Amino acid sequence: MSSVDHTPSESAPDAQQWVDVQASDDFIELKHRLRKFVFPVTGLFLAWYLLYVLLADYAHGFMSTKVFGNINVGLIFGLLQFVSTFVITTLYVRHANKNLDPLAEKLRGEIEGDGK
Amino acid sequence: MNESSPILNISIFGVFVLITLFVVIRASRNTKTAADYLAAGRAFTGPQNGIAIAGDYLSAASFLGIAGAIALNGYDGFLYSIGFLVAWLIALLLVAELLRNTGKYTMGDVLSFRMRQRPVRAAAATSTMAVSFFYLLAQMAGAGGLVALLLGITGAGGQALVIAVVGALMIAYVLIGGMKGTTWVQIIKAVLLIAGAGIMTVWVLGKYGFNLSSLLGAAVDAAPKAGEKLLGPGLQYGKTGTSKLDFLSLALALVLGTAGLPHILMRFYTVPTAKEARRSVVWAIWLIGIFYLFTLVLGYGAGALVGPDKINAAPGKANSAAPLLALELGGPILLGLIAAVAFATILAVVAGLTITASASFAHDIYANIIKKGKEEDKDSEVKVARLTAIVIGLVSIGGGIIANGQNIAFLVALAFAVAASANLPTILYSLFWKRFNTSGALWSIYGGLVVTITLIILSPAVSGSPTSMFKNADFALFPLSNPGIVSIPVAFLLGYVGTILSKDKADPTKQAEMEVRSLTGAGAEKATAH
Numbered sequence: 305m306s307s308v309d310h311t312p313s314e315s316a317p318d319a320q321q322w323v324d325v326q327a328s329d330d331f332i333e334l335k336h337r338l339r340k341f342v343f344p345v346t347g348l349f350l351a352w353y354l355l356y357v358l359l360a361d362y363a364h365g366f367m368s369t370k371v372f373g374n375i376n377v378g379l380i381f382g383l384l385q386f387v388s389t390f391v392i393t394t395l396y397v398r399h400a401n402k403n404l405d406p407l408a409e410k411l412r413g414e415i416e417g418d419g420k
Numbered sequence: 421m422n423e424s425s426p427i428l429n430i431s432i433f434g435v436f437v438l439i440t441l442f443v444v445i446r447a448s449r450n451t452k453t454a455a456d457y458l459a460a461g462r463a464f465t466g467p468q469n470g471i472a473i474a475g476d477y478l479s480a481a482s483f484l485g486i487a488g489a490i491a492l493n494g495y496d497g498f499l500y501s502i503g504f505l506v507a508w509l510i511a512l513l514l515v516a517e518l519l520r521n522t523g524k525y526t527m528g529d530v531l532s533f534r535m536r537q538r539p540v541r542a543a544a545a546t547s548t549m550a551v552s553f554f555y556l557l558a559q560m561a562g563a564g565g566l567v568a569l570l571l572g573i574t575g576a577g578g579q580a581l582v583i584a585v586v587g588a589l590m591i592a593y594v595l596i597g598g599m600k601g602t603t604w605v606q607i608i609k610a611v612l613l614i615a616g617a618g619i620m621t622v623w624v625l626g627k628y629g630f631n632l633s634s635l636l637g638a639a640v641d642a643a644p645k646a647g648e649k650l651l652g653p654g655l656q657y658g659k660t661g662t663s664k665l666d667f668l669s670l671a672l673a674l675v676l677g678t679a680g681l682p683h684i685l686m687r688f689y690t691v692p693t694a695k696e697a698r699r700s701v702v703w704a705i706w707l708i709g710i711f712y713l714f715t716l717v718l719g720y721g722a723g724a725l726v727g728p729d730k731i732n733a734a735p736g737k738a739n740s741a742a743p744l745l746a747l748e749l750g751g752p753i754l755l756g757l758i759a760a761v762a763f764a765t766i767l768a769v770v771a772g773l774t775i776t777a778s779a780s781f782a783h784d785i786y787a788n789i790i791k792k793g794k795e796e797d798k799d800s801e802v803k804v805a806r807l808t809a810i811v812i813g814l815v816s817i818g819g820g821i822i823a824n825g826q827n828i829a830f831l832v833a834l835a836f837a838v839a840a841s842a843n844l845p846t847i848l849y850s851l852f853w854k855r856f857n858t859s860g861a862l863w864s865i866y867g868g869l870v871v872t873i874t875l876i877i878l879s880p881a882v883s884g885s886p887t888s889m890f891k892n893a894d895f896a897l898f899p900l901s902n903p904g905i906v907s908i909p910v911a912f913l914l915g916y917v918g919t920i921l922s923k924d925k926a927d928p929t930k931q932a933e934m935e936v937r938s939l940t941g942a943g944a945e946k947a948t949a950h
Contacts, residue, residue: 322933325940334939342513350675353506357671360499360653361664367495368652373633374640378495378652385502386709392509393705400698408940415942 334407341399356381425752426571432760440608444593444601455948457598457802458525458779459689462947466696470703473687475606479769480562480762481832488738490719492728494650496657497719501712503674510679512701517694518851518938524945527682528784531846534930535858538789543865545784547842548682551835552777558831560820563766569736570759580821587817593771594809602771609768612761617714623749624721638724666900673904677836680843683776692947721745778808830881833902841868841907845915856919857926863918868911875903
């Protein structure tokens with residue numbers, strides 16, 4: 305029944321240890337910090353992208369409105385999609401470096417240290 | 421004006437081939453184990469892998485295709501590139517790091533982690549090979565059109581020969597260099613491509629006093645037929661209600677497909693840690709984003725400086741916009757360089773796809789299903805991977821020659837739609853939904869695959885319209901060329917329903933192991949030391 309298919313690396317912790325870690329406060333906190341960031345942000349950028357696509361698809365007049373020179377609303381909206389992508393990337397990296405990595409490293413140290 | 425010199429183009433491409441072959445041979449000296457061959461020893465740095473990802477992702481379709489689409493259809497071409505870019509956020513936030521922490525070589529490693537191994541691996545390998553094959557065929561067939569344009573070879577026999585040469589070179593790269601060699605080819609190609617596009621962008625902008633508005637104005641002036649419409653959306657997709665819906669469907673497949681493309685996923689295994697996987701995506705996002713900004717300028721630049729009539733009259737039509745712009749700006753030498761980069765692009769992308777498909781066959785099917793895991797990481801796994809690469813190479817040469825000249829644009833759409841429908845739901849469910857189980861995975865993968873392919877076969881891309889693959893038959897029951905708007909929700913739903921209805925319970929210990937490993941990196945595959 306148990307896993308013969310998987311051979312994780314050298315100091316493989318046993319099944320019970322994974323379950324214990326999963327239930328530990330540190331792990332629950334790590335999971336919470338990850339999900340609290342990635343789920344809302346994913347929802348946000350997908351909605352923002354969808355709004356852009358729908359405008360480009362169904363609101364031609366609005367998107368073709370000139371703002372200055374030959375630059376129209378559509379082009380600005382499109383370029384803002386680039387900006388938002390770059391901004392989210394930067395924010396996520398900052399969040400991960402500050403809030404996720406230290407906790408993940410601590411847990412990893414505890415798990416891998418145990419078996420040796 | 422038309423001073424394109426095929427001999428010059430071939431020579432520059434020849435130099436590229438010699439340099440990359442040299443690099444590949446050098447890189448292969450340390451390739452011994454399966455981890456070396458299939459995952460480059462997991463020893464690339466984040467930035468290196470990020471550049472290679474950009475190399476894998478920026479195919480000829482995105483360089484020649486998007487620039488051409490902007491030149492002829494204006495804003496609607498630009499829309500493509502935005503979907504292609506935003507899609508990377510899904511890879512960054514939801515997939516890359518967790519996948520790196522839980523898998524070894526293939527997408528199947530992650531999908532089957534806490535499921536029944538054999539059925540889920542078989543399903544994952546099927547969809548990996550389907551996506552890779554559609555993508556591969558599109559690239560190889562595209563090579564034919566490019567040859568006509570750049571080398572002046574218009575005969576079917578001559579084009580077939582060039583497709584065969586491209587295929588043979590690709591097989592050589594993959595056999596000799598494995599993942600490490602292929603990665604270096606991607607890196608060299610990405611640097612050349614982005615630098616080349618960057619130089620042309622500055623050049624074009626310089627002609628208009630670095631004023632984007634004047635460039636846009638010039639593009640409008642050069643296109644009396646489209647006129648002002650070039651600057652707003654709607655020229656390509658805005659004609660009817662159906663075409664608008666088709667565009668919405670395409671937009672969904674683009675944004676959800678990228679994080680399910682197996683050749684992109686496999687790249688995350690070439691770095692030592694999840695943190696490096698994150699850095700690679702960050703590098704890829706910046707490079708790809710900047711590159712698509714270049715194509716915006718190049719597309720309108722080609723429209724302004726070359727003009728739509730001349731682009732439409734050229735052998736490759738829209739695909740010739742960027743090369744013709746190079747000729748206009750820098751004469752035959754710049755054209756030769758850009759032509760060589762375009763060729764290198766096809767070569768590098770097909771090599772990346774081939775190694776992905778062969779890794780999936782060797783690792784998921786041979787080592788884990790046929791040999792039940794006993795051959796994993798043995799020499800025989802590498803041997804099978806190499807043999808599979810030869811078979812895939814030969815099949816894609818044959819397929820490329822047959823598909824040459826066909827309207828194959830839908831193949832890329834198909835690859836993205838299958839990736840978004842068959843792969844992404846299962847990846848996300850396995851990583852984030854505790855209850856997800858084997859039947860859910862199988863329903864979602866096979867269901868997504870079958871629905872997507874059926875809808876494409878029944879679409880106007882295949883039959884019933886003047887631009888179809890089969891012009892004289894009409895079995896186009898589904899009105900859209902892009903199935904994503906139906907197939908993606910259906911696949912997510914199937915994964916849910918399959919899980920709920922099944923009597924199988926998810927294995928809670930395996931789920932605990934997967935979740936802890938994916939978030940902490942404990943027990944993740946390490947880099948091999950050389």
